[in-house]
Amino acid sequence: MTTLIAQDSSLTLRHVSKRFNGDEAPPVLERIDLSIESGEFVSLVGASGCGKSTLLRLIAGLDGDHEGEIEFGGERIVTTDLSRGIVFQDHRLFPWLDVEQNVAVALRNAALSKAEKARAVAEHIALVGLKGYERHYPHQLSGGMAQRVAIARGLVNRPRLLLLDEPFGALDALTRSRLQVELQRIWEHERITMVLVTHDVEEAVLLSDRIVVMEARPGRIADVIDVGLPRPRKVGDRDVSKLRDDIVETFFTETV
The missing domain is CATH 3.40.50.300 (P-loop containing nucleotide triphosphate hydrolases)
Incomplete structure (x- = not known):
């Protein structure tokens, strides 16, 4: 499995502010400046x-x-x-899909062949320590296992x-x-x-x-x-x- 850090994956925020409910509302975020390296x-x-x-x-x-x-x-x-991948507190797995299918959802629009998608899914299920659980459904998993699936799904597109x-x-x-x-x-x-x-x-x-x-x-x-x-x-x-x-x-x- 090759990594992508050769590409620029730095993040820069300049004077970021955020308000809800219009300009008159107090800011939720005010003038955030932050640089994160690749x-x-x-x-x-x-x-x-x-x-x-x-x-x-x-x-x-x-x-x-x-x-x-x-x-x-x-x-x-x-x-x-x-x-850019994201993983939430709630794993948000589809209950009608098994582990393999839940991870594969993230590759639906990826420009990969069927074989490449299957290989990527298998690699990332193994990466999070769930090899052997590919056919299990969310109700058959512990909370920690479900979050591993969510992390695999967040990584399977090889986000930077x-x-x-x-x-x-x-x-x-x-x-x-x-x-x-x-x-x-x-x-x-x-x-x-x-x-x-x-x-x-x-x-x-x-x-x-x-x-x-x-x-x-x-x-x-x-x-x-x-x-x-x-x-x-x-x-x-x-x-x-x-x-x-x-x-x-x-x-x-x-x-x-």
């Missing part, structure tokens, strides 16, 4: 309402009504594109950017921990650009090269933190815990 893993953290998921939707091209510019690979984002919106937020702690390890492995294998939205600061420390801390009302970037810890990282590692505690104490501790 192959970098960046997490967005912040309290509820700071605009993390809204920002991810703008990057995905699901909402083009904003101020400022968003460029991917040097080109302005105006709509959705196969070069994968956007992840709280993909493990609905899972139990043990399954979440296992999938964090899996996502680290997948990123190291694929080396595509990844942007993760999460409320879990420790998850951000485990996975990221940099962490973007956002503040709310309006949503702004409070700081960008270089993680700088060797990989692989594990929950409970002293340096992981220390950085998590430092971030929480600095940005998320309410003063009385």
Whole structure:
């Protein structure tokens, strides 16, 4: 399986602002400036309402009504594109399709032969550790397995950017921990650009090269933190815990 990082998969946001319900409404996002390098893993953290998921939707091209510019690979984002995949908290699998068919849905409009599509689907099912489950339906899968299918579907088009919106937020702690390890492995294998939205600061420390801390009302970037810890990282590692505690104490501790 070849990677795509030879192509420019950098992401640049310049003065991005977003309002809902017209110009008179207070901004959800205000003057976001951010540059992400090709192959970098960046997490967005912040309290509820700071605009993390809204920002991810703008990057995905699901909402083009904003101020400022968003460029991917040097080109302005105006709509959705196969070069940008997205995985949501809700796996959104089709219950009447099996694992193989759910992954293959993402290739419906791809310029590949039937054999090439089948090979790509098989490779990505194996990549997320679900070989042998191709004929299982969503109701036969655990929540963690269903999210693996969603990740495979997000990757099967070989996107240069994968956007992840709280993909493990609905899972139990043990399954979440296992999938964090899996996502680290997948990123190291694929080396595509990844942007993760999460409320879990420790998850951000485990996975990221940099962490973007956002503040709310309006949503702004409070700081960008270089993680700088060797990989692989594990929950409970002293340096992981220390950085998590430092971030929480600095940005998320309410003063009385």
